[in-house]
Amino acid sequence: MIPMVNLKAQYAEIQDEIVKGFTETLDNCAFILGPNVQAFEREAADYLGVKHAIGCASGTDALHLALLALDIGPGDEVITSAFTFIATAEAIKYVGATPVFVDIDPASFNITPENIVKAIGPKTKAVMPVHLFGQPADLQAIRAICDKHGLKLIEDCAQSFGATVDNKQTGSFGDAAGFSFFPSKNLGCFGDGGLVVTDSDDAAAKIKRFRNHGSDVRYYHDAIGYNSRLDELQAVVLRTKLKRIDRYNAARRHAAHLYSELLAELPLATPYESGVGVHVYHQYTLLSDRRDAIMQALNDRQIACAIYYPVPLHKQNVFLQECAGLSLPETEAVAARCLSLPICANIDDSTVRHIASTIRQALA
Structure with missing residues (x-):
């Protein structure tokens, strides 16, 4: 059988490094937001060219946390694609906003600047392009549209880790962006995992709070948050693969x-x-x-x-x-x-x- 993705062959190449990292983690017992998560966040931010990279439990959570941090909520509309995995729209619904689906370019499979402009209305608060199958959307044009109309740009980068536009990484154009590390992704872990990136100090602080039960200081809670932390063992895998x-x-x-x-x-x-x-x-x-x-x-x-x-x-x-x-x-x-x-x-x-x-x- 020829599989869609040969994860077994990929693992064989990096097995020794993975096992060494797992063993060190098991020895130090730092399982929650430990040194590998912190190191991966720094390394990913450096690779992507962003100020903040915050690990979370999944790509779906990454989009959800990004929307929360940018204050998208009930009554707001978010323009996005209908040709994508449902997580894109689920995240919008989670915050009480409404996804507004627009048509795609049949060649690139991505939403177009022209269709975005047509869909902008009084309730539009954000645009969420999906870089489908690894093909970047027209980020320069979409960024210009968002700036002109005062809209937030949230990139769905679940399928585009490493894709670039004008030598800038996808994820670095938006007010925030979400990545998925599902095992089959270009950069995938051995389970679920995600990453939110942003250049905003305020948004980053909110994302860190929301992913950890609304807490900045242990047992002190300033918001209703979520349990959405990137696992330490998954960070070992991601650090190993990020090098490659x-x-x-x-x-x-x-x-x-x-x-x-x-x-x-x-x-x-x-x-x-x-x-x-x-x-x-x-x-x-x-x-x-x-x-x-x-x-x-x-x-x-x-x-x-x-x-x-x-x-x-x-x-x-x-x-x-x-x-x-x-x-x-x-x-x-x-x-x-x-x-x-x-x-x-x-x-x-x-x-x-x-x-x-x-x-x-x-x-x-």
Whole structure:
């Protein structure tokens, strides 16, 4: 079986370093917000070019804490994408705000500056672009829109760790940003984990308070907070992988470009690099009217594949009532045709060629 992400092979490469870090943590018994969490936060902030990086329990929590820290709440609207994992919209709902879904560019899969401008209304408080599949959204233009209209910019960087725009990391353009360290991510831990980044001292202080039961000083609580701390053992994993993230992303880009070369001139659309920034290919997602035939051929050869995402958020049962009558034609067309292929830092050229050959045969 060829998996979507070969985590076992990645672990084999770094096993000794991980085990050494785990052993040291077990020996010192500093399990909650210990030295590895603190070191990872400093290292991540330095890598991303931001003032503050605060670890938390998941990517979903990262977005939730970012919204709370920027005072987004009931009565506010946040413009975002319907072509994303539901966590993007869940975080907005958690704070009592309303997600306003806008259509995407069918090539980059990201929301566009033009659609954002059309959706701005009197209740709009923030914009939350998603750098889907590792392709940065048009951050320069979106930042300018937010500045012009007095809106907060919160980047959903769950899939874009290491992606850049004009040599600046995604996550460094917004008032705050949230990252996910789910195991399959470009930078993933061995469970759930997340990170909130910001250049605001005030927002950072609030995020640290909210993630730790509303407390700055132990047993003294100034707000109703949450239990959302990055685990010390997960920080060991993340520190180990962070040293290698540029190599991991370069390997993903190599595999993606090889896929696109081998699949050229077939009746499908390979991923588009917008030129806005550097795509890090959390997913390699193609579009085809013959998706079912491709999936069947891949399954027959025991090659994993996945549809991210089969049902856009405005069509999900949980949002049907509030999104009644909303039409997002580009989003809906992409969801009906998208298919993601195996990609990770250790996929080799022969595996990519085998997968591409299988697709060619399916479409012959």
